Every structure is written in C-alpha cells, then in structure tokens.
Amino acid sequence: MRLIGINGGTFDPIHFGHLRPVLEVQTRLNLDQVRFIPCAQPVHRGTPNVDAEARCRMIELAIEGQPKFVLDRIEIEREGPSYMVMTLESLAEQFPDDALVLILGSDAFAKFSSWYQWQRILQLANLVVMHRPGDLPPSEGEAGQIFAEYRAEVFTERSGQIIDLGVTQLDISSTFIRQCLSAGEPVDYLLPESVAVYIHGHQLYSSF
Helix, strand or coil: CCEEEEEEECCCCCCHHHHHHHHHHHHHCCCCEEEEEECCCCCCCCCCCCCHHHHHHHHHHHHCCCCCEEECCHHHHCCCCCCHHHHHHHHHHHCCCCEEEEEEEHHHHHCHHHCCCHHHHHHHCEEEEEECCCCCCCCCHHHHHHHHHHECCCCCCCCCCEEEEECCCCCCCHHHHHHHHHCCCCCCCCCCHHHHHHHHHCCCCCCC
C-alpha cells in the first residue's frame, strides 16, 4: 500500500513556503508521492489572480526536480467549487489500494471544522498538521477537540487518524510576492528561479 500525500491550494504563485514544508513531510513520513492540487474555485478565499493554466505551469516548473512531487489537475478539470471531500472521493476511486494523506498547515486545520463534510474527509484520508518546531499541537476550540479525538503518533490505519509534525515554516506568502511584483521589486529567493522567469516572461502579477 502506497502513501499518497495530498497538498491543495491556490498556488498563486507557488513559492518556497509551499515547497519546503511539504518536502519535509514527504521525507519524514516516507510518502510515496505528493500530489499538488491547485483549486479552480476556492471555497475559503477569493478568486485566484491568474488563470488555472498559468498556476499549473508554475507548479510544474517548481516541482520538476522532485520525482515524488506530482501536479494533479483534478480540481481544475472538475466544474464547480473546489471541495476537498469531492477531490478525495475521486482520488480514493483512482487509487483504491493506496492510503491518502491530506497535508494541512496549522492555520488551515484551525478552520477544519468549517470545511464541507469534514467528517467524511476523515473517512477518506489521514491528516498531517504542519506547525513550527517546538509549537504545541492544536488544543483549543473545535480544532483541538477534533485533534484529540483522532490523534495518532504514527499512521496505522488507512484513514481517520491525525498526526502533527514540526516542519520548517518559511514566512513567505503569495500575497507578499504579488505585492513585490506589482511594485517592480525583486522576488529572488522567495520562489524557484524557473517560476520567477515564467512570471516575468508572461508579465503576471504586474498590476492589480
């Protein structure tokens, strides 16, 4: 049975803050692959600033050096809002012999109880919650209750377990990168050079 990591987001644009923590998750949990899934119509945030094809191409450029990282267009190709539960149901059908591992940051997990059919998500996948080394796992509110109920030290089942993992979290945001680009400021060392070249070549994020 393979372990398949699921990493969703707008990736508008993708940057090292997305890439480094997920690489550590993949390495430490020995995930067989991680599927980067750009959303088409985000449910929890505004419409992306560039089209889906551009975001997909930037992901391809960013992950081309990591053989266990894969671009998955499943949400782009599906019409309607990008609900994770629908994505996981499709992936469970596509990979019936494998276990899905949904990768979330601690900020996203704090809102997990507001996600559409979150209980169903835990029937379909395990979760890993990323946080800074030394930070405590979720303990307050509904997120804390969910974590306490489903917490595990290691994954022993194909779904329904949550572990927390301290990873290198870089203080980089897509919003900051877009602001830099709009102002004509350099974005060196914030995202892969190949992605920066693509952005400049296609004049993305030049103004808002």
